Amino acid sequence: MLQLEFFPRMEFKSLLDFQRLENSLLSFKDKNLLINYPDFFLSPKANEVIRRQHSAHVDKILGVRLKYIEEMLIAEARGFDLDGPHCTWGPTMHEGVQTWVGLDLQTLQTPYCEISRILKLLKIKPYEHIIDLGAAYGRMGIVVGGIYGKNTFVGYEYVKSRVDEGNRVYKELGLSKCQLIAQDLASADFDLPHADVYFIYDYGQVEHIDHTLKQISAVSRKRPVKVVARGKFTKQIITDHHPWLDLKYEGRLEGNFSIYTAYIN
Numbered sequence: 001m002l003q004l005e006f007f008p009r010m011e012f013k014s015l016l017d018f019q020r021l022e023n024s025l026l027s028f029k030d031k032n033l034l035i036n037y038p039d040f041f042l043s044p045k046a047n048e049v050i051r052r053q054h055s056a057h058v059d060k061i062l063g064v065r066l067k068y069i070e071e072m073l074i075a076e077a078r079g080f081d082l083d084g085p086h087c088t089w090g091p092t093m094h095e096g097v098q099t100w101v102g103l104d105l106q107t108l109q110t111p112y113c114e115i116s117r118i119l120k121l122l123k124i125k126p127y128e129h130i131i132d133l134g135a136a137y138g139r140m141g142i143v144v145g146g147i148y149g150k151n152t153f154v155g156y157e158y159v160k161s162r163v164d165e166g167n168r169v170y171k172e173l174g175l176s177k178c179q180l181i182a183q184d185l186a187s188a189d190f191d192l193p194h195a196d197v198y199f200i201y202d203y204g205q206v207e208h209i210d211h212t213l214k215q216i217s218a219v220s221r222k223r224p225v226k227v228v229a230r231g232k233f234t235k236q237i238i239t240d241h242h243p244w245l246d247l248k249y250e251g252r253l254e255g256n257f258s259i260y261t262a263y264i265n
């Protein structure tokens, strides 16, 4: 068993470094140590292919069984619609909710290095509460729990098997302030809890994202909020229908996400 505490200067300079870790037998304590290193979440190169490979290594090192769970979901989908297309699988299986079953695994989730960049740009203060709306396996919670230990994180996700796997990993890593909750965000009886930061990456149908943004608008009448929007649909809905959100950051090189603030008095 590798004991990382005896290797105080870990190097994360190339994908090989991550590959080596992937092939090592790591204890939960080792994994917990790894997620405390900010560099662990940084991709060795900025290009999209390496960013995705880096994230795949991180998932494997931490033991997130997303491939297995997605394959089970796909097998279930094929049972009633053999050839797809995959964009109809999620809604058919999940009461009309677009759960992106069959989507490439690295497209389904935001790369770790981008999550790390977003949290840095947000200048997260201790004890701020962060919510991911449509969280899949809860990657953001792993970065928050590892690097921002004084913050709390909740991710809402429709697909129960993703929620259970994410929570299993949080438990193994000892991330007691992070949690995933199985919830349909579009449900009429869901009251959006207050948070300092809301993260939305094109989570489902346009009308569902619009509904969530209206709920955030109601929260922003009571307290200041930051909203991180990733994906072209969410950003377009904000531009077209949510002028109350004040654009604060629009990355030139990082076209994938934008940051907004709001406090409606």
Ligand SMILES: C[S@@+](CC[C@H](N)C(=O)[O-])C[C@H]1O[C@@H](n2cnc3c(N)ncnc32)[C@H](O)[C@@H]1O
Binding pocket: 097, 098, 099, 100, 107, 108, 109, 110, 132, 133, 134, 135, 136, 137, 139, 140, 156, 157, 158, 159, 162, 183, 184, 185, 186, 187, 200, 201, 202, 203, 204, 205, 208
């Ligand atoms: C594109 S993924 C983003 C995952 C994560 N936020 C990230 O950036 O890594 C969107 C997730 O939202 C979930 N989702 C879609 N519609 C939902 C709904 N109505 N309620 C809760 N989750 C939903 C999907 O199942 C999917 O896992």
